[in-house]
Every structure is written in C-alpha cells, then in structure tokens.
Amino acid sequence: ILNGSDAAAAINATVSNATMTGASSAPMGTPSDLTSLIAWINSFSALRDYFKLIILGGAFETLRRFYSFSYVSLVDRFYISASFESDDSAFCWMMLWLSSLPEWRKFRDFTVSTNSLGLGSDAIELEDNDEEDSTSRSRTRPVRYLPSYAANYTMWYKRRWMRITRTKEESRWYTDKSTLTITILSRDRSVLDALILEARKKWLSARADKIDIYAMEGSDWRFVSSRPKRPINSIILDAGVKELILDDARDFLKSKTWYSERGIPFRRGYLLYGAPGSGKTSIIHSLAGELGLDIYIISLSKFGLDDTTLNSLISSLPPECIAIMEDIDAAFTRGITRDTAGTELDDPHRREKQAKGQDDEPESKDQQERAQEHRPGGDVGSTRITLSGLLNALDGVSAQEGRLLFATTNRYSVLDAALTRPGRMDLHVEFRLASRYQAREMFKRFFILRLAERFAASIPEREFSMASMQGYLMAYKVRPVQAAEDIEQWVKEQREERERKSKFKRNEFVKEEVKDSASVPAAGSSES
Numbered sequence: 001i002l003n004g005s006d007a008a009a010a011i012n013a014t015v016s017n018a019t020m021t022g023a024s025s026a027p028m029g030t031p032s033d034l035t036s037l038i039a040w041i042n043s044f045s046a047l048r049d050y051f052k053l054i055i056l057g058g059a060f061e062t063l064r065r066f067y068s069f070s071y072v073s074l075v076d077r078f079y080i081s082a083s084f085e086s087d088d089s090a091f092c093w094m095m096l097w098l099s100s101l102p103e104w105r106k107f108r109d110f111t112v113s114t115n116s117l118g119l120g121s122d123a124i125e126l127e128d129n130d131e132e133d134s135t136s137r138s139r140t141r142p143v144r145y146l147p148s149y150a151a152n153y154t155m156w157y158k159r160r161w162m163r164i165t166r167t168k169e170e171s172r173w174y175t176d177k178s179t180l181t182i183t184i185l186s187r188d189r190s191v192l193d194a195l196i197l198e199a200r201k202k203w204l205s206a207r208a209d210k211i212d213i214y215a216m217e218g219s220d221w222r223f224v225s226s227r228p229k230r231p232i233n234s235i236i237l238d239a240g241v242k243e244l245i246l247d248d249a250r251d252f253l254k255s256k257t258w259y260s261e262r263g264i265p266f267r268r269g270y271l272l273y274g275a276p277g278s279g280k281t282s283i284i285h286s287l288a289g290e291l292g293l294d295i296y297i298i299s300l301s302k303f304g305l306d307d308t309t310l311n312s313l314i315s316s317l318p319p320e321c322i323a324i325m326e327d328i329d330a331a332f333t334r335g336i337t338r339d340t341a342g343t344e345l346d347d348p349h350r351r352e353k354q355a356k357g358q359d360d361e362p363e364s365k366d367q368q369e370r371a372q373e374h375r376p377g378g379d380v381g382s383t384r385i386t387l388s389g390l391l392n393a394l395d396g397v398s399a400q401e402g403r404l405l406f407a408t409t410n411r412y413s414v415l416d417a418a419l420t421r422p423g424r425m426d427l428h429v430e431f432r433l434a435s436r437y438q439a440r441e442m443f444k445r446f447f448i449l450r451l452a453e454r455f456a457a458s459i460p461e462r463e464f465s466m467a468s469m470q471g472y473l474m475a476y477k478v479r480p481v482q483a484a485e486d487i488e489q490w491v492k493e494q495r496e497e498r499e500r501k502s503k504f505k506r507n508e509f510v511k512e513e514v515k516d517s518a519s520v521p522a523a524g525s526s527e528s
C-alpha cells in the first residue's frame, strides 16, 4: 500500500521502464514519414519476416491468377466449348453421335449404363452371344458405354483436336442430371455447328421409325421414351374418320401463312370423345408417327401443377408438336372450376341444376368411381388448376404457335362449353363402340377373311369396344377357327358379366343412399 507521492513515483518508474523496453527492441523513435515507417517496421525482425511472406504469397497468388486468366483467355481465343445438359434433347444427340464414332471404341474408361437416354438402336451395346439366354430378361435393357464422369476424352474430329468431359450435377439429389462438355481446338464456330447438325441428323435418322414422348417435370419437359411408330392402318375406324383427322392435321401444318395473313392464331385443337377402348389414344400416337411429330403429355392431375406452371409448360412446347391431354373430364369431376382451386364439381349440368335448386341428383357411379380414384393419397387431390387457368394456357398470348392439341374424354357432355368451343377444340370427333365392320377388320388383322365374316356376324353392333375384342382375339393367337366358334359364347358371357356388375353397382348405390339418409339428422317433420 503506497501513499499518494509514492504511487506517483511508482507510475513514473513503470512508464520510464516501458519506454526503455520499447527502445531496446525498436531503436528508433515513432516514425514521422513513410520511409521512416518502413525503416521502423524493418527494425522488428519477426514483422520483417511476416512482411516478406505476405509479399511472396501475394506475388504467387497474382501469378496464379494471371496464369489461369491467360489460360482461359487462350482457351476462349483458340477453343470453342459447348455444354449439353442431360435433360435436353441435344444431349441425347451428342451421346448417340459419340457412341457411333469409331474413335469412341478405342477408349478404355466408360460408365456402363442400362439407362437408354433415348439412344437409338445403333448405340454401342454389349454383344450377347448366348443363344440360350436370348429370351432372358437381361436382354430387354441394352447395356451402353457412356462417357465416364471421371475421365477426359481427347480425340480428333475432322482434323481438329477435341476434348470431351462429362460432369454430374451434385446439388440436385433428386435427378441424375449431368452435363457433357465438348471443347474443340478451333476458332471457327461453324465447326461446332457442323458437329451438332451431324449429331442431330444421326439422331433423326436413328429414330425415323420412332416417336419421342415427353412428360412434364416441374415447369420443364423431360424426354421419357421413344416408341415405334404405329402404322395408321392398324387403327380400324368407321370409314372416313381416320382420313378426316389426318387430312385436317396435314392441312393445318401447311397453312401457317394462311393463318398469319388472317390474324388467326396458328393452333389447332382436337377433341376425341366417346367409348373407352375405342382407339382415341391409339390414333393420336399413330398420327404423331404419320406427321413426324413428337408427343408432349399434359397431365392436368399432376401433383403440384398450378396455372402458372401449366402456362409456362404450354408456352415452352416446341413449334410443331402434338400435345395430349387425356381424360380431360376427369379434371372436371375432380373440381377444376373457373375461379376456385379444385374444390367443387364443375359439371355444367350440375351447375344448371344447382342454379335451379335441383341438385338432388346423385353423382353417377362413373363420377363417383373417378372421384374416388382421385382422392387424397393420389396426386390428383393436390392439383391447383382452374378452368380459367387452363383456358388461358390454351389460347393466351404465350400459347405456342403451331401445336396440335388433342384432348380425349369419355364424357363429352360434362365439358364446359368454353373449353370445347372452336378456337380451343376445333374438331370434335366421336369414337363409338365397335361396329360389325370394325369387328371384321380387326379379325382380319389377326387371322383370315373367311372366318372374319363369321366372327363379325356374331358381334352385335356398337356393343363392345375394340379394346375388349382385341383382348379376346389375343387369347386365340394361333386358333382362328376356335376364335370364330367361341365368339358367341364370349358375347353371352360379357353380357352376363355386365349385368352382374351393374346389379352390384345398383346395390352398392342403394346402400350408400341408405347410409347417407341415416346420417342426415331428421328435419323434424314426420314426412322427412
């Protein structure tokens, strides 16, 4: 414990001591200008070393950056680089093209994949010489050699050096997206153009007998599969029906100028309606093959689909293609309404009855079944499409020009008039249950004419679908006589089965009714 003067003396001693310590490691006083600052810093030996390190490190980093910058500019200047993403068709063109190059066979590092990536049959496939195994399921998925993610491939293309790399997008766990990058030693962009055109040509010729099918993925289109074209003469319809649709579509595709001169949007909608299994879907696929167009499937019941996404999907359709909306009525019974997001029925008849206060009519069994199919648990319950959203998407400003839209339905009458009006659905074609003529032609497709007459005579007009008859004939693949003999029995059995089913449905319906009326509290009056 110090008294006041002792404490002051002690502080003085400490200060002078500190000054002396400082003076011993930094001999100079506080620097007043830059030179003396450097000299002052220099006087600290450890700091000097740090300083040197910083300068050296900085110099190295600058050199590194300069090198990579110069490399990139050099590459930019002398090389052309193009990336192809796996969710785009161009990626498939390049893969097919690559796998067909003789040089490709010389490499030794591949990703072996059973994922077809839409490649044609001439892609490199594993040769399977095991004759005995020729029917095994292992042959159903060809094995392909694709560029590996780990390797860099270099080769010569038209006397130009080329490097190929394939990288995987790690951030998107839910997709297998990858990018193929092709770098060519050339300053001439036309080399890349020629390469891409060559790849595209190869792709197109590989699928001359196929059509590509695309489905919705988020707000994009994703390639799903390639299917062999179905010959149009394999579809048996009443005289003139096929020709009507085919000629109309052909005529439309040739009329672009006609439409633009008259200020009419260059789009055409077809509504195919009628009995299930009567060939609506089949004719669309066949037509796509005939017209050389790809198919884009629009599923209005897709989980998470809303008006905005639908709009952007429809506007991003390619200029000439076939868009299909199957079972468009299902969307309505499920509850697309003009203004609200999918909660109530929008059957026009029903609305009319509601307006008149007569909505006591129960949903038809068909409606009930469909509604049941689409209740929560399936993805349909989550759709957020409104009718006005659908109408806008079909003919709004962004709706793609040149597309053919095919909508199919089994229940024509429930569709809203706004949806089916000309401009949206220009041609309405009815598909009925099979006629005798169709039955005979289908039999002929399977077997021979003589028996076909007998077969057709046993088929009642417009009672069975072509699909059910096809199912019957397929069970008799190599027994035509038997097929013709058994048909009467089949018709009888089908009728009985139908009767049994409808009786069952009626009973179920009555039970439901009873249950419903039991659960409704009595209104108080003895009548009720």
Ligand SMILES: Nc1ncnc2c1ncn2[C@@H]1O[C@H](COP(=O)(O)OP(=O)(O)OP(=O)(O)O)[C@@H](O)[C@H]1O
Pocket (backbone or CB within 6 Å): 234, 235, 236, 237, 275, 276, 277, 278, 279, 280, 281, 282, 283, 408, 409, 410, 431, 466, 467, 468, 470
């Ligand atoms: N008119 C037809 N000519 C030839 N085959 C047909 C015909 N109609 C149906 N089929 C055959 O029946 C099966 C079902 O046909 P498709 O899917 O085209 O019928 P759909 O009318 O679209 O049925 P749904 O309304 O139930 O979707 C197909 O395998 C098809 O080959």
